[in-house]
Amino acid sequence: MAKENVIRSFVGNDAYYKGEDFPRFFVRYIGNVNEGELIHHHFRVASQHRTGFYDVIITVKDTKLLRKSCDCPQFDKAGTCKHVAASLINYYDDIIHDDYEISNDVLDLFLQENGDGSQERIKEQINLGLDFSFEDKKIYYKAKIGTKRLYALTKSKVDGFIKAYNNRENFEFGKTFTYEPDKHFFSKQDEKILDFLFSYNEGRSYGYYYYANNPLEMNDREFKSLLSLMNNKEFTINGYLDVLGVKEECPKIFKLSYDNDNYHVVLNNDTLILDNECKYIYDDKTLYLLPNNISRLLNVLKNKELKDLCFKEENMVKFKNGLLKEIKNNLIVEDSVKNFTIPKEKKTMVYFDIHEDHIVGMVKYNYDGVVIDRFDINNDIVRDLEFENQVVQDLARYNFELNDKEYILYDFDDVCDFLEGGIIEFSELYETFTSEKMQNTNILKKSRVETSFGIGKDGILNYEFKVGDVPSWEVSKILSSLKNKKKYYKLKSGDILKLDGNQELEELEKLNEDLELDEKMLSSGGVEIPKYRAFYLQTLKDEKYKNVKTNKLFDTFIKNFKKYQDADIKFSKQDEEMLRSYQKDGVKWLYTIYKCDFGGILADEMGLGKSFQTICFIKQVLKEKKDAKILVICPTSLVYNWKIEFDKYGENIKYLVLADNKKARHEALENSNNVNVFITSYGLVRNDFEDYEKKEFEVCVIDEAQTIKNYQADMTKCVKKIKAKTKIALSGTPLENSVLELWSIFDFIMPGYLNTLMKFREKYQVKDVDEKSLDILKNLNYQIKPFILRRLKRDVVKDLPDKIENIVYLDLPEVQKNLYKELVDDTKKRMDELIETKGYKSAQFEILALLLRLRQVCIDPTIIYDDYKSDNVKMDYLLDIVNSYVRDGHKILIFSTFKKAIDHVKKIFDDNSISNYVIDGSVKGKTRVQLVDAFNKDDTNCFLITLKAGGTGLNLTAADIVIHLDIWWNPQVENQATDRAHRIGQTKNVTVVKMVTKGTIEEKILDLQQKKKIVADNVMEGHSEQVLSKLSEKEMRDLLTMDMK
Template sequence: MIGTNGNLTNAGVLLADESPIRWSRVFCTRWNGKTKSGGIVDALNHAEYAGSLISLLNDAESFIKNNSKTIWKKLPDSRLELPEFYHKVVPQLREMTELSEPDDEEIQRYLPPEAKIFYYLDAEEDQVFGRGVALYNTRRHSLSESLNNRPLEPYRDLDAEIRARDAMEAYFPYYDEERDLFYNDREDGICQFLQDGLDRLFTIGEVRSTERFQSLGVKRTIPLNIGVSMENNLLDLKVTSDEYSEEELLDILQAYREKKKFFRLKNGNFLLLAEQENNAVAELSMMLDTMQVSLKDFVRGKMQIPAYRALYLDRMMQSMENVYADRDRHFRSLVRDFRTVEESDYEVPEALRGVLRPYQTVGYQWLRMLDHCGFGGILADDMGLGKTLQIITLLASLQGDGVSMIVTPASLVYNWREEFRRFAPELKVCTVTGTAGTRRDVIEAVNKENRDVDVLITSYDLLKRDIDAYEDAEFRFVVLDEAQYIKNARTSAARSVKLLRGQTRFALTGTPIENRLSDLWSIFDFLMPGFLFDYETFRREIETPVVRGGDEAKAEQLKRMVTPFVLRRLKQDVLKELPEKLEEIQYTSMESRQQQLYDAQVLHIRNLLAEADYQKDRFRILAELTRLRQICCDPALCFENYRKGSAKRQRCIELIRSAMEGGHKILLFSQFTSMLELLEEDLRSEGIAYYKITGATAKEKRIRMVNAFNGDDTPVFLISLKAGGTGLNLVGADIVIHYDPWWNFAAQNQATDRAHRIGQKNIVSVYKLILKDTIEERIIEMQDSKQKLSEDILGAEDISSSAIDRDELLQLLG
C-alpha cells in the first residue's frame, strides 16, 4: 500500500504472503513539500495477525531520515491489531493524502469486519432500559457478554465493546441478567441520562428507541402568562400556564425552593430547576418573594399587591423568558410616567422658572410624578446640587393643598427658613422652635386647620419631645432633610417621624447608606412601610446574603426594587461648569516622643482585646481607639503636660500660611473640638483671623458667620466635622483641609461639599493630613475598601467605616 500524489514521498506497507503480520515502524507522510502528522500512528509496533505478511519498505527508514523536509517520528513500543489499523488509522491517512491499495481485495479477505455498536432503549413506568449490541457484518453479540470471563470469538473488537458497555453502565448501573437488560430506576439517574448520557451514546454508535422512551424529555423553561391590572392603588396579579395547572406550578415552585435539581412533571418529562438551567422558575420564585405573595395565595389565582411594586414587576416581566405579559392601561400608564419624567406636564411655578437648572427641573417633576402616583421617594442628589430648592419648588407648586412638615437637623432649621424666604416668599413658613408652650401653640393652630401656615419646620430633637402634640395633625407632605438621621430604626428619632401622618413622604440625603443596608431599610420604612418588608425578613433575605455572602443576585434584586424610588445625580454628571475638585493626601511622620506614646497605646489596646469580651466591652475599646487617634492629632489632647509638639499640627499651620500667601480662603475640619482649640492658639500666635463653628454654636450665629466669611477677607474657618458637615454654603473658600480622617467617608465628602458646590468659581483643593504608618493611614485604606456595596446598590459613594468588628480593629492597629 503506497500513497502517491504529485511529488509525494510516503512510506507505506506492501502485501506479501499469509504469514503472521509483523512491522516495527510507520512514518509520517509528506506531500508537495509539506508534512502532516497528527496522532495517526501513535501506537504501531509489533502488530500481529494471521493473514498476509505486511512489512515496511526496507529502505523506508533511511529514505525518510535522509529527506530533510520529512518529519520522522519513532513510535513507542505498543501492540495494535490489524483490524484497528485498517478501521482506525487508514481512514485518517486517507484524510491526509491519497492512498494506493493495489491488493485491497486481498487485504479485505483477511480483514475481520469492523464492530458496529447499536443501543436499544425503552421506558416503562419509573424505569428506563437499555441493551447494547455489537454487530460484525451479520453476526450480533450482546455487550453484556464481555461481563464474564469466557473466551470471545477472535474477530471481535473487545476494546470497542468494553468502551460501548462502559458508556451504558455509567447511566444504567443495574443489570437484569434474565432479560439481558441494563436499567435505571432512580429519577435523578434517568434525568441525568436524558441530559448527558443520550448524547454520549450517539457518539459511540447508533441509538434506537421505543415511542415510550421517546416520550420522555428534559425541559429547561416553562411558558407563563402574567396578567396585571391596577385599581385603587393595588395591582391585581394573575400567573397561569397553558401547559401546567396552578397546582402543578405550585409543586414546581416548592421543589425549586427545596433546592431540588429537577421536577418530574405529570407527563413524565423532567423540568430542570437549577438556576443556571432554568431562569424562568428562579425568577418566578424571586418575583413572588419580592411581592410577598405566599404559595397559598399564588395557587388561589388572583393576587393583590401594593402599587409601589409596579416598576419592579415590569422589569421582572421584561427579563423573564417565555413569558406573555398582559398589562392593563392603568398599569402601562404608571410605568410610562416613570420612564418619561422629563416629558411630564408638571410646570415649574412662574417665579422659579428662571432659577432652576435643567436637572433641578427634572428632580421637581420626578417628585410631582411620585406624589401623583401615591409613592414616596429619596432625593439623593450629591451635596450642593440643590435638594432644598427642588423641595421648595414642589411645595410652591401645590400651595393651598395643605400644610407640609419639614424635619431637619437643629442646625438647619433657620437655614431652611431663609431658603424659603429667598425662593418662595409667598409661602407662609413657621418654625416650631422656642419653649415647649410656644411650640405647642403652633402645633395646635395647625391641627385646627389654620390656613395661615403652609410649611412647618422642626428639628428631629424637638419632634421627639412634641410627638404627642402631632397626634391629630394631617400633613400634605412630610419631608425629612438629612434623612440618615433615622438610619437606626430603633432610635426615638426614627420612631417619631414614622408616627407623623402625611399624604406623601420624601427623604433628602446624599448618603442613603452610611454604615449598613439597614440604613436604607429604615428610610424606606418611613417612606412606604412594608416596601422592603419587615426588618427581620429584609435582614434574612437580602442584607445578610449581600453583606456576608456577597450574593450578587440579591444585590441586583434590591437595586431593581429601590432604583425607581431613588433619584441620585452626581456633580460631575450635571454640573459641567462646576470647577474641578483636586484631592491630595499629605503625609507626615511622628517624632520620637509621639511615636513612643503611640506604640504604647497600640500595645495597650492589643492587650485589652486579648483579655476583654469585644461585644460587652465594645465602648471601652472604641474609647481607647479614639485616644489613639487623638495621639496622632496631637498628644497634648491626651497628656496635659505634653510639650514635645506635633508634626501634623506644624504641617497644618505651614499649609495655612502657604494658602494665604496665594490668596486662598480655607475651611479646616476636625472631629475633635479640643483639636480646634489647639489650632486656635496657633492662629492667634500667628495673627491669623478666623471663624469657628462647633456643635455649641447657636443656629442664628452660624448663619451670620457663614454670610460674613463668604463676603469678607477672613482667611480661615475652623469647623467641627459633625457641626459643619451639612447645610452650610461656604463657597467663599477654595481650600479644604481635613485635619484627621473620620470613619464616615461620606461625612468627609459632605464637609468638602460646603465649598465644592453651586456658586463656586474656583478649583477646590482638598488636603487630607495623615500620619504615616499609623491607624490614620489604615482608616483611609478601609474607606476605599468599603465603597463597593453602596455603589452596587445606588451607584454612589456613600458608606462609612464606623461599623467595625474585632478583626478589622486588629487590622487597623497594624
C-alpha cells in the same frame, strides 16, 4: 553513481571502511516514519564489542540521501560515523528504490546467457528448515540450509557461514553443496529469520551459540518473537511433528463423558502438551499458544497427576460453577452425557414496570431459546454467571436494590433519571420490555411559561403567570420544588416535569424571588402588587426577563412617569429665573412622585440646592391644596437654615418654626389653621410625638435623611409613624455605611417596599464583594432606582469650579512617634484581652474606642495628654499653610472630628492673630446661622468646625480652602463637610487638603476606604464614593500594623 560511491560520498571514506567491518546482523532495521516527502529510516547498530547499541536515523528524499544522525560519541565530534556507514552498506537497497537499478536487477536475474555466451545468471532459492524442541522449561532449535538436501548448521560451520553470509562470500557446506551469493538467495522471510537468529543473543560470542551438536537455546519471549516472523512457514517439532500453522488460542482439548454413574473430564487423545509449563500444545499439525488460564489448569492437573477428573452427579453444580467456567469453550460433550447443554447463544432480558412511584425490574436469560428466570435453578443448561451478573451490576449503577427476587428503584430522582436516560441505555445493552404504564409516563424537559404585568381599569397592578396547562395551585408547588433544589416534579397527570436545567421554570422562579412572592401568594396564578412596584417590574423586564408581557395601561403608566420632565408645572417668574434646568426637573420629579402617591428620595450631591427644589415643590402642592399641611423635619442645627430658605424662596408660604418650649410648641400645633408648613427637628418630633400622632399631613419632608438610619432608635420610630400622603427624604448620602440604612429611609417613604427588615437583611446585607454579591446589589438598584433622584455636580453644573484634592503625608516627629508606638503595643494587648474574654463581635465597640486614641495621638497628642509639650506635626504644618493661605487672601474651613483639637487650633490661631469663627456642638442654631452669614460677608480668615456639628447644612461658599485635620472612617462625611464650600454659588476653585501621618492608622484607614469602595457604587449606580462595611477582626488588626522608617 555506483552504490558504493554514493555511500562514501555521504559518510566519508574513513567511516565507510570502518563500517565494512560490521556484519549484517550487527545492524537491525527498526522501521521508518514518513514526513511529507521525507522518510526517516531508523536502525539499531550493535557496538563493535557488542556491549550496547546505537540508534541511527537516515533521512531520504526521493532517491537521495538527505540527512543522518547517530547517538554515538564519534558522531557528535565528526558529524559522521561507522554506524551510519554500516547501516547504509547493509540496507542501502532497502531504503533507496532507484527504478533504473531495480530494472537492471530484474533483467540480470532473468538473463541466462549474455552475448559472450559464458555465464548462467539465474539464482536458486535456498531453503531454511527449523526444528524446535521443549525440554526442562527451555526451548531449543536446529537450523538446516540447502536446496534439495538440507545441511545442518553445526558448530564447526556456524561462525564461517555467518561471516560468509554477511560478507556475501561463498561457503562450502559439503562436497555436494556450496553456498554462493551470486547463485543463491534466501526468501525475504528467511532473511529476517536469519537476521533474528544471528542477532537475538548478541551478548554472547559466536562460539557459545552451539556446544557439540546440541541445538541453540532460547527463552519463551524470544521464541514467541521468532514465531511472529514465521507466518505460514512450515517447521517441525521434535524432528517429526509437522507444523503448518501457529495460533494463539486453545482448541477443544477437553472431553466430558458419563460412565458408571460418574462424569469424566479428560484431555483429548490427539492433544500433545509440548512443554513442562503447559504453554504450548500440538494438535492437528498446529502449534497452539495457550491462554494463561488454560495453562494454569493443565499445570494443576499435571502436578496432581490427574489424567481423568472424575466426579459424581451431586458435584455437577460445583463443576458448572467452577471448572466449567474455565473450559466451556474448550470442551467436547460426548453423547453419553444427558441433560447437559453448553449454549451457543445467550441474551439477557429485562422487564420494567412502575408501582407507586417505584420502578420494579425483573431479569431473565435466554439460552438457545430456553428462558430462565435469574433466580431459577436449572441444572440442564450451563449458565454463564459472569455474563448474567453484568446486568445486575448495571442495575446497581442506577441504584436498583434487590428485594425478594425483584430489583426495585425507590428514590424518586433515581426513578426519573432512569426514565430519562437509563432505560435507553438498557435497551441498547439488553432486550428490554416496559409496561404500558411506564411507556405512558413522559419526562417533560421544557415548559411553556407565560408571564405578564398589567394595570386594570381599576388602577390595580396585577402579575399573572401560566405554565402550559398546569393548574395554578400546582405551579406554586412546582416552583417550591425548584427552589428546594429538586430535580423532578410529578404532575397530577402522571407525567414528570424535569426541573433541573429547565430554563423557563428557573427564570419564572427567579422572577418570583425578585418579586419576593411566597408559595401562598402564588397559588392563585396571579398576584395583586402595589402600584409603586411597576417601575421595578419594568426594570426587571428590560434587564433580565425579556419574555414578560405588559399591557397598554402598564406601558402608558411607565412612560408617563419616566417623562416627569414633561409634567405640566408653571413656575413663578422669580422661580423660573432662579431655578436651573436640573432643579426644575427635580421639582417636576417630586411633583410626579406626589401625584402618583409614592414616596421618594431626592439624593442630589451636596450643594445642588435640594432645599430650594423642595420649597418650589411645596409651592406646587399648595397651589392645588391651599390648606395642605406640610411637615419639614431636619437636624436641630439646620432648623434656622430652613427658616432662612423659606424666607428667601418661599414667598407667601405660611410657615412656622416649632423650636420653643414644649408648651409653646403644643399650642402652636393646636392653633395652626393658618399655617401650611411646620419646621421642626428630629429630637422635638420624638419629644412631641403625642401631638404629631394625631395629625395627618399632605407631605412630610425629612432633611439629612441619614439621621434616621438607625432603625432601632426611638426617634426613628417616631418619625416613621408620622401620617402623610407623600413622604420625601432629602440626603446627599442616603447610604453611608450599610444598606440597612437605605432600608430604614425607604421604610419611612414607602413602608414595606423593601420588605421586612429581616428579609431585607437576609437578602441584601452582603459580607464579601464578589460577583454574586454584585448581582444581588444590582437587583436592589433595580428596585430603588425609580424612587431616588440623584445628580452630581460634575454632571449638571458645568460651570461649577473644580475641587482639587491634596493628600499631605507627614512623618511623626520622634517623641510623637514613640508615643504612638507605645499606644499601639498597649492597644494590641488590650484588644487580645477583650477578644479572649468577650469574643470579637461583643468587644467591637470597645476596640473601636481603643483605635480612637491612636487617631487622636496622630492628630494632636494634647487631646489625650494635657501635659504634652513636644513637637506636634499636624499643628505645626497647619499653622504654616494657614499663614501662607491667609497672606494670599484665601478664606479657610478647618474640620476635625474632635472638639479638643478644634479648641487647640483656636488657641494657636488666637496666639498668632489669625481671625476665626468656631462651630461645635455647643453652638445653637440661631448663632450658627449668624456665624455663617458673617463669615460669608466679613474678612474673617478661618472657620473652625467639628464634623458632627457643621458637616451638613451650612453654606460657606466664601471659603475656597478646606482642610481636614483627621481622616474619618467614612469619606462621605468628609465630602459633606467639603461641600460646605464646593456648592452652588461658589465662583472659585476649591482646594481640599487632607493631612495623613505616614505608617499610622490614618494611612491604613485610607487604604481600607479604597478596598471598601464597591457596595454603594452598585446600589446607587456609582454615584456614592464608598461604603465602609463592618470591619472584620483581620481588618481591625491590620490597622495596628506600622510602617515607619
